[in-house]
Amino acid sequence: MTxxxxxxxxxxxIVLLVLFAMGLFLSSALRGVLSxxxxxxxxxxxxLTREFLLVELPETDRFSHKLIDGLVDRLGExxxxxxxxxxxxxxxxxxxxxxxxxxxxxxxxxxxxxxxxAIMHGYGMTExxxxxxxxxxxxxxxxxxxxxxxxxxxxxxxxxxxxxTALSNQRRMLLYATIAGSVLAIIFGILSTGAIVKPIxxxxxxxxxxxxxxxxxKVEVKSNNELGQLLKNFNLMTDRVQKQIDNIxxxxxxxxxxxxxxxxxVLLVNNASEMTYANPAAIDMxxxxxxxxxxxxxxxxxxxxxQALLSESEQTSSVAFAEIRLANLQESESEVTIVPVAAKSGxxxxxxxxxxxxxxxxxxxxxxxxxxxxxxxxxxxxxxYAETLLSSESKKSKKRxxxxxxxxxxxxxxxxxxxxxxxxARLESGDVELKVAPCHFSTFYEQIMDVFEPVxxxxxxxxxxxxxxxxxxxxVDRQLFxxxxxxxxxxxxxxxxxxxxxxxxxxxxxxxxxxxxxxxxHIKDSGIGIPLESQSRVFERFYRVDTGRARKMGGTGLxxxxxKHILLRHNGRIWxxxxxxxxxxxxxALPVLPAD
Numbered sequence: 001m002t003x004x005x006x007x008x009x010x011x012x013x014i015v016l017l018v019l020f021a022m023g024l025f026l027s028s029a030l031r032g033v034l035s036x037x038x039x040x041x042x043x044x045x046x047x048l049t050r051e052f053l054l055v056e057l058p059e060t061d062r063f064s065h066k067l068i069d070g071l072v073d074r075l076g077e078x079x080x081x082x083x084x085x086x087x088x089x090x091x092x093x094x095x096x097x098x099x100x101x102x103x104x105x106x107x108x109x110x111x112x113x114x115x116x117x118a119i120m121h122g123y124g125m126t127e128x129x130x131x132x133x134x135x136x137x138x139x140x141x142x143x144x145x146x147x148x149x150x151x152x153x154x155x156x157x158x159x160x161x162x163x164x165t166a167l168s169n170q171r172r173m174l175l176y177a178t179i180a181g182s183v184l185a186i187i188f189g190i191l192s193t194g195a196i197v198k199p200i201x202x203x204x205x206x207x208x209x210x211x212x213x214x215x216x217x218k219v220e221v222k223s224n225n226e227l228g229q230l231l232k233n234f235n236l237m238t239d240r241v242q243k244q245i246d247n248i249x250x251x252x253x254x255x256x257x258x259x260x261x262x263x264x265x266v267l268l269v270n271n272a273s274e275m276t277y278a279n280p281a282a283i284d285m286x287x288x289x290x291x292x293x294x295x296x297x298x299x300x301x302x303x304x305x306x307q308a309l310l311s312e313s314e315q316t317s318s319v320a321f322a323e324i325r326l327a328n329l330q331e332s333e334s335e336v337t338i339v340p341v342a343a344k345s346g347x348x349x350x351x352x353x354x355x356x357x358x359x360x361x362x363x364x365x366x367x368x369x370x371x372x373x374x375x376x377x378x379x380x381x382x383x384x385y386a387e388t389l390l391s392s393e394s395k396k397s398k399k400r401x402x403x404x405x406x407x408x409x410x411x412x413x414x415x416x417x418x419x420x421x422x423x424x425a426r427l428e429s430g431d432v433e434l435k436v437a438p439c440h441f442s443t444f445y446e447q448i449m450d451v452f453e454p455v456x457x458x459x460x461x462x463x464x465x466x467x468x469x470x471x472x473x474x475x476v477d478r479q480l481f482x483x484x485x486x487x488x489x490x491x492x493x494x495x496x497x498x499x500x501x502x503x504x505x506x507x508x509x510x511x512x513x514x515x516x517x518x519x520x521x522h523i524k525d526s527g528i529g530i531p532l533e534s535q536s537r538v539f540e541r542f543y544r545v546d547t548g549r550a551r552k553m554g555g556t557g558l559x560x561x562x563x564k565h566i567l568l569r570h571n572g573r574i575w576x577x578x579x580x581x582x583x584x585x586x587x588x589a590l591p592v593l594p595a596d
Contacts, residue, residue, distance in 0.1 A: 007193040015185035019178045030170050038163055039125060042081070042140035046156040049075055049083060050142050053154060057144075060151055063087065065103055069094040082137065082157040086115060088150045097133055106132060114141040115153055127160065136160040203231065210238065265351035271344065273297055273310060285326060285334065285351050306336060306349075313338040313347055323354070333358045365425050376418050383411040420558035424541065427565035434480065434569060438473040438593055441506060441521065444485055452489060459498045463489075466505040467521070472592040474519055476570055484566050487559035488523045488586050495584070496527035509589065518589040525585075530578040538576065539564045563588075 056071050057063075068085055072094030076083045085094040090110025095103055109115060117124030124141040137157035144152050259266055265282030269275050275292050282288070288300055298307045305324045313320035320338045335352045386408040426432045445465050456463055492502045503524045510517050530538060534545045541561045567574050567588050578584035 008189045011189035011193065012182075012186050015189070016182055019181050019185075023174050023178045027171055027174055030174075031167055034166060034170065035163070038138065038158060038166075039140065042125075042138065042156050042158060043123070043142075045081055046140050046142045046154055049156060050144050050154040053085060053144060054146060057146075057151065063093055065093055069099060069103055072096060073099070080158070080162065082159075084109075084155040084157070086110070086112075086153040086155060088152050090115075093152070095132075112139075112141075114139040114155065117141070118143050118153055130157075138163065203234065206234075263353070265349075267297075267349040267351070268341075268346060269297055269310070269349065270346040271314075273307075275300070276346065282349075282351060285353065309336060309338055310347065310349070313340060317344075326351075365428055376415070376422075379411055379414050379418060382407065383415060386411060417558070420562060424558055424562055424565065427562065427569060430569075432480070432569065434477040436475045436477050436570075439476050439478055439481075440469060440473055441471065441519070442467045442469045444482065447482060448485055448489065451486060452493065455493060459493065459496075461493060461496060461498070462501045464501065464503040464505075466503065468506075471506055471508065471519060472517075474590045474592055476590065480566055481570070484563045484588065487563045488588075491559055492523060492525035492527065492584070492586075496525045500526040502526075508592065517592050519592045520587055520589045523586045524583065526583045529580040529582055530576070530584055531580060535576060535578060539574070 052075060053071065058067065072083050072085050073096055076096030083094075083096045084092060086092055086109045090108035092098075092103065092106040092109050095106065098106060113126045113128065114124035117126070118141040122143065125139065127136070127138045129136045137159055139155055139157045141153050141155040143150055144154055259279040262279060262281055265285040266277075266279045267275060267282045267286070268277040273296050274294055275288070275297055276294075278286070278288055278292060283292070286300070286303075292300060297310070303324065303326065305322065309320050309322050309324070317340055319340070322336055323333060324336050325333055333353075333355045335354050337350045337352075339348045339350070340346075341348060386404050389404045445467070448465075449463075452463065455461075489502065489504070496502060504521070505524075506519060506521045508517050509520045530545055534543075537543045538545065539560050541558055544557055564574050567590070570590055572588055572590040574586065574588040576584060576586045
C-alpha cells in the first residue's frame with residue numbers, strides 16, 4: 001500500500017469518524033432538546049388548562065360528568081394532546097378520549113404515577129401505556145386548588161408516537177448531512193494527498209542512501225514552506241548524526257580502555273542469562289573461554305551462588321549483592337553486585353576480589369582473640385591475689401583495704417572485658433557452634449527475674465513482661481540467646497532513672513516475601529533516650545552515648561555488639577527507636593517456626 005493510499009484512507013477515516021461522532025452527539029443532544037421542549041409545551045398546556053378550569057369549574061358538590069367533560073372536550077379541540085380532569089378522590093370527571101358511559105366507568109386515577117408525583121412534588125411527569133386507550137403517552141399533571149383547598153388534578157398527555165416521529169425526522173436529516181459530508185471529504189482527500197506525497201518520495205530516496213552509509217548525502221531544498229523547512233532540518237540532522245557517531249566512537253574507545261585496565265571484573269548478560277561482554281579481569285576471575293559471547297553463564301562457569309544471585313535480581317528487578325567464593329581461584333572471596341540495565345535489556349555483573357581484605361580481617365580477629373587470651377592469665381592471677389589479701393584476717397590499714405578493693409574491681413572489669421572480646425571474636429569468626437532447639441520466649445521470664453530481681457528492687461524499677469505463651473516458637477541456642485535478653489535489659493536498667501519502667505513485649509510481624517513470619521520482641525524503657533546522631537552507632541564495639549555514665553556503671557561497651565552478632569548468627573535482626581527524654585525501644589526479630 002502506497003503512502004498516498006494510506007494518507008487518503010487515513011484522512012477519509014478521520015473525517016468519517018468525526019462526522020459519525022458528531023452525528024451521535026447531535027442526535028443525542030437534539031433528542032434531549034426536543035424532549036425537553038415537548039415537556040415544556042405539556043407544562044404550559046397544563047398550566048393554561050388549570051387556569052381555565054379554575055374559572056369554569058363549579059363548586060365541588062355540583063360536579064357532573066356531562067358538565068365537566070364538555071369543558072374538557074372544548075379545550076381538547078384546540079390541540080393534539082389528551083386532556084383529563086381528575087377529582088381529588090380519583091374520579092375522572094372529564095377526558096377527551098372518553099364520553100358518556102365509558103367515561104363514567106373509568107376506574108379510580110388517584111393511584112396513577114403522575115398523580116402521586118403531583119401530590120408529593122407539585123407536578124408529575126411520567127411515560128407509560130394508558131390502561132384506558134392502550135396507547136403510550138407522556139403525561140404531565142398539575143394539582144388544582146381553590147381557596148387553599150384541592151379540588152382535583154389537571155392532566156395533559158401527548159402520544160409517544162408523535163414524539164418518536166419528530167425524533168425520526170431529526171435523525172434522518174442528520175444522516176443525509178453526514179453522507180453529504182463524507183462524499184465531499186473523500187473527493188478532497190484524493191485531490192490533496194497527491195500534492196503532499198510527491199516531495200516525500202524525493203525525501204525517501206535520500207534517506208535510503210543515508211541508510212546505506214552515505215551520511216554525507218544532502219537533500220535539495222526548493223521551497224520555503226513547511227516541507228522546505230523539514231528538508232533543511234533534515235540536512236542539519238544528518239550533520240549532527242555524523243558528529244554523534246564520531247563522538248560515540250571516541251567514547252567507546254575510552255570506555256574500552258577503562259574496562260580493560262580495571263581490577264574489578266565487569267560482565268554483561270542479556271535477559272536469557274547469555275554473556276555478551278566481559279572485560280579481561282572478569283575473564284580471568286571466571287576462567288571464561290575465548291568464545292564466551294552468546295553462551296549461558298551457568299554452562300561455562302558453574303557457580304550456583306552466582307546463578308542464584310542473578311535469579312534474585314531478575315525476580316526483584318533491583319540490585320542484588322552477595323559475597324561469593326569463586327571456585328576457580330583457591331581461597332578467592334569476591335563481592336558480586338548485579339545491577340539491572342535500563343529498559344530490562346540485561347544485567348551488569350561487577351566482581352570485586354576481596355580475598356586480601358578478608359585475610360586482613362581474619363588476622364585482626366585472630367589478634368584480638370590471641371591478645372585477649374594472653375591477658376586472661378595475668379588478670380586471673382591479679383584477681384586471685386586481691387581476693388586472698390581481702391579475705392585475710394591479718395590487720396590491715398583501711399587505705400590498704402581500699403586499694404585491694406579497687407584492684408579487685410578493676411580486675412573484674414578487665415576480666416569481663418576480655419570475656420566479651422573473646423565472645424565477640426568467636427561470634428564474628430563463626431567459631432561458635434549453635435545448639436538450636438524450638439523454644440518459647442515466654443520461658444525466659446524466670447531466668448531473667450533470677451538475674452535482675454535484686455537490681456530492680458534496689459533501683460525501684462518495674463519490669464513488665466508481656467510475652468504470651470500463645471506466640472509461636474523460634475529456633476535458638478537457648479543459652480546463647482539468654483545473653484541477648486541480659487545485655488538489652490541490663491542496658492535499659494543502666495539508662496533508666498530510679499522508679500522508672502521497663503516493658504518487654506512481643507508480637508508476630510508478617511513479611512512481604514515468601515519467607516516465614518517474624519517474631520518481634522520490644523524492650524522499652526522510660527530512660528533518658530538516645531540522640532539521633534548516635535542511634536546509628538550504638539551497635540559498634542566500645543561506642544558509648546554517655547561515656548562517663550557508662551564507665552561509672554561498669555559497662556564494657558560490647559553488650560549491644562554481642563547481642564547484634566548473636567542475632568545475626570540466628571538469621572535475625574536488631575534495631576531501635578528513641579527520642580531524647582522519652583526513652584528507647586530496642587527491637588529484635590527472628591523467623592518463627594512453621595505451625596506443624
